[in-house]
Amino acid sequence: MTLDQLSIDSWAEIQTINEQAPLKKRLQDLGFVCGAKVQCLQKSFAGDPIAYFIRGSVIALRQEDCRYITVTPLTKERDNHHD
Amino acid sequence: MTEKSVEHSLIEAKHFTINLIGNPNVGKSTLFNALTHLRQHTGNWAGKTVQLTSGFYQFGGNYYHLVDLPGTYSLSSISPEEKITCKALCQKTADCTIVVCDATMLERNFNLLLQTLEITNKVVLCINLLDEAEKKQITIDLPAIANALAIPVIGISARNKKGLTELLQAIESICLEQLTPHPPVLCYSAKTEKNITQLQNQLAQKLSSAHSLRWLALQLLSSDKNNRMALCQEWQISDDSLAELINVEQAQTKAISEEITAARLSRADDLCHHSIVYHDQQYHHRDRQLDKILISPLTGIPIMLLFLTIIFWLTITGANYPSSWLSCHLFAFGDKLFAFLINTNLPPKISEALIFGIYRVLAWVVSVMLPPMAIFFPLFTLLEDFGYLPRIAFNLDHCFHKACTCGKQSLTMCIDFIILYIIKLQNSLKFCFQI
Numbered sequence: 001m002t003l004d005q006l007s008i009d010s011w012a013e014i015q016t017i018n019e020q021a022p023l024k025k026r027l028q029d030l031g032f033v034c035g036a037k038v039q040c041l042q043k044s045f046a047g048d049p050i051a052y053f054i055r056g057s058v059i060a061l062r063q064e065d066c067r068y069i070t071v072t073p074l075t076k077e078r079d080n081h082h083d
Numbered sequence: 084m085t086e087k088s089v090e091h092s093l094i095e096a097k098h099f100t101i102n103l104i105g106n107p108n109v110g111k112s113t114l115f116n117a118l119t120h121l122r123q124h125t126g127n128w129a130g131k132t133v134q135l136t137s138g139f140y141q142f143g144g145n146y147y148h149l150v151d152l153p154g155t156y157s158l159s160s161i162s163p164e165e166k167i168t169c170k171a172l173c174q175k176t177a178d179c180t181i182v183v184c185d186a187t188m189l190e191r192n193f194n195l196l197l198q199t200l201e202i203t204n205k206v207v208l209c210i211n212l213l214d215e216a217e218k219k220q221i222t223i224d225l226p227a228i229a230n231a232l233a234i235p236v237i238g239i240s241a242r243n244k245k246g247l248t249e250l251l252q253a254i255e256s257i258c259l260e261q262l263t264p265h266p267p268v269l270c271y272s273a274k275t276e277k278n279i280t281q282l283q284n285q286l287a288q289k290l291s292s293a294h295s296l297r298w299l300a301l302q303l304l305s306s307d308k309n310n311r312m313a314l315c316q317e318w319q320i321s322d323d324s325l326a327e328l329i330n331v332e333q334a335q336t337k338a339i340s341e342e343i344t345a346a347r348l349s350r351a352d353d354l355c356h357h358s359i360v361y362h363d364q365q366y367h368h369r370d371r372q373l374d375k376i377l378i379s380p381l382t383g384i385p386i387m388l389l390f391l392t393i394i395f396w397l398t399i400t401g402a403n404y405p406s407s408w409l410s411c412h413l414f415a416f417g418d419k420l421f422a423f424l425i426n427t428n429l430p431p432k433i434s435e436a437l438i439f440g441i442y443r444v445l446a447w448v449v450s451v452m453l454p455p456m457a458i459f460f461p462l463f464t465l466l467e468d469f470g471y472l473p474r475i476a477f478n479l480d481h482c483f484h485k486a487c488t489c490g491k492q493s494l495t496m497c498i499d500f501i502i503l504y505i506i507k508l509q510n511s512l513k514f515c516f517q518i
Contacts, residue, residue, distance in 0.1 A: 028340075031191065041374065044478055048481050051374070
């Protein structure tokens with residue numbers, strides 16, 4: 001599934017970022033790389049953009065950018081991201 | 084120190100150039116102002132420092148030229164800010180580079196630091212917002228970071244001007260070459276390393292040794308065809324020599340690019356893991372709880388409207404009182420001034436022009452414009468310090484996206500609203516367009 005389908009409060013591991021993503025390099029620099037763990041925090045009132053927690057900071061992404069990122073949901077709740 | 088400064092003044096004051104870099108919104112401009120005493124404007128949204136700002140300061144008898152480079156998350160992308168910063172670093176014209184990091188977000192900030200260390204070794208790591216970290220009960224082991232990276236690491240709080248002397252001393256010791264840092268080189272896979280060395284050797288024959296060849300080789304290897312062309316143009320490597328320089332396939336460049344990014348991020352994670360202790364494991368929880376209210380679909384917009392209404396109400400209604408007080412006193416003073424001028428030998432026409440033409444217009448503009456601005460901007464700054472402005476941008480991004488722009492513009496729009504209001508005030512008295 002893609003990152004925008006991740007439900008609020010759940011964690012996922014990033015699988016791939018599509019080559020066509022216009023922000024690919026920027027996303028990678030912010031920590032969106034294969035294997036990284038990301039949590040969906042909050043959707044704004046129109047469902048777009050969506051706030052994510054990654055590498056100790058909160059980043060909001062638009063749906064159109066999220067669609068380029070495929071993830072696998074993690075079932076185990078990760079309360080502490082610093083482990 | 085006094086001995087040293089006497090010694091320097093006896094010989095000759097030296098001039099050094101210092102680059103200041105960091106992620107957006109880590110207090111770079113605050114540090115710049117604190118060091119140079121230059122009142123450069125600071126703001127909360129990304130990419131504010133688009134042009135280069137520079138200032139001077141003096142320390143230990145030497146002069147330092149501080150260049151505030153645009154805030155970036157990385158040096159490898161292709162935005163204008165990143166290009167400016169990257170070029171300034173690669174040319175190695177500076178005697179020292181200060182990398183400013185946010186103590187509460189080191190994981191993200193270290194990416195830029197590691198990239199900078201790949202370009203130059205003359206780096207001082209300056210960890211800002213230590214007071215904020217303390218509030219969130221984060222302990223940062225500065226000596227551990229300094230040990231791991233072999234560079235001076237100084238913790239400061241730019242807002243309270245704490246730790247600035249230590250920072251200045253560290254910069255001095257690097258500039259005077261009393262200290263030459265040898266940070267460990269970030270190594271990649273054997274295959275990539277082989278490519279880097281090969282390309283680096285070839286580049287050495289084309290470019291002067293003043294450039295950071297390893298970094299340039301890395302950039303060329305990891306960028307696609309278009310970026311590669313842009314890079315070559317920038318570094319004036321001719322097209323035919325480019326073909327001979329790089330025989331790496333497209334698919335391979337992607338792999339190399341991913342490998343490099345992943346290696347940097349994992350090194351950053353490693354550094355954080357060994358040097359940061361979060362005593363309050365739930366520290367980010369409170370922020371998240373607050374966010375649940377401030378940016379949730381249900382309550383986000385009403386709260387935002389409430390905040391903005393209060394601010395605009397305070398600005399518009401509240402400004403009336405100081406406005407009438409100011410105009411009353413300024414006009415009364417104007418009348419006294421006119422009486423005084425009439426008594427002097429000045430021709431009445433000139434004193435009339437001075438008082439009714441210049442003084443009254445000025446008094447009117449000041450009494451109408453000063454109070455709304457003096458109320459609105461401090462209130463807006465308060466919201467900025469509170470961290471609410473990015474949340475407004477988040478709430479409104481969808482609407483602004485439909486208008487082909489982004490949520491950040493909503494903040495500019497708030498300021499525009501107040502300016503329009505002030506213009507309307509002036510216009511109502513038919514002053515605005517006659518001036």
